[in-house]
Amino acid sequence: GAKERNLQLAFRVLIDSTDNSQQAIPKWVFDKGLPVDSYTTVSNLETGEALQVKEGKCDDPVFLENFEKFLKAFGERFDTDSSVAYIDAQGMGNWGEVNNICASDKETAVRTIMDLYRKYFKHVLLGFQIYSEAGSDYGISEGFVMRRDGLGSPVWYGEDQKQGIVNEFLNGNVLYGESCYHGLEHSAGDGGRWSQTNNIVGWSTQQILKYLMDDALYSRANTLDFRMYSDAVCWI
16 A cells, blocks of 8 residues: 555554554563563553553563564565655654563663564665663764654653753754654643643644744754554645
8 A cells, every 4th residue: 555655655663562452572472481571551442441561670681582583584574675664763662662662671671672673674774763761872882873752742752851852853853853742632622632731722723833843954954754544634
């Protein structure tokens, strides 16, 4: 479908089940000996049923062995495919945003997985989540492309982060941005979820969209993607 529409692909492989509709780490990895570290509740998309799924540490040797096999096959399929714009070289923690990482040593775990992506992807741009829990300095020093989720939120994307990203842009890096999950069609009144004080009833839809676009332009974002269908509808 993407190729028919002359669209490029961008990938993020989630290894944390937070707000997912299924278990992120496949069952067979646990069957091979990955210890269960904790459980997460997810909601089945078709039935709405709440399910308890397993989480495992992403620096466990069993996980890393099998994740590397996956990345090798993933790279063989997509590394030289011109239809791929970029790939997140992390995917760890809540929503793949590298927060609340399930690992014994978070910094080492993030660096290990980033190195695995680089091993199997030689031709595709690889991104890292800047200003996250771990791996941010490593991403900058090793030449990974900047990724920042939450543009358009005065709460989660502050002025200091904007200026830091601009400075990295001036040093030759580029930013792939994500629109904050505003949930515009589901908010109280016409307000949107964000205001300067993080109240539910805040700005008008027009104010929210302008703030988001200003964030993207000021940050020199190369792309700005939308994860919620309802937000994209509001833009159109």
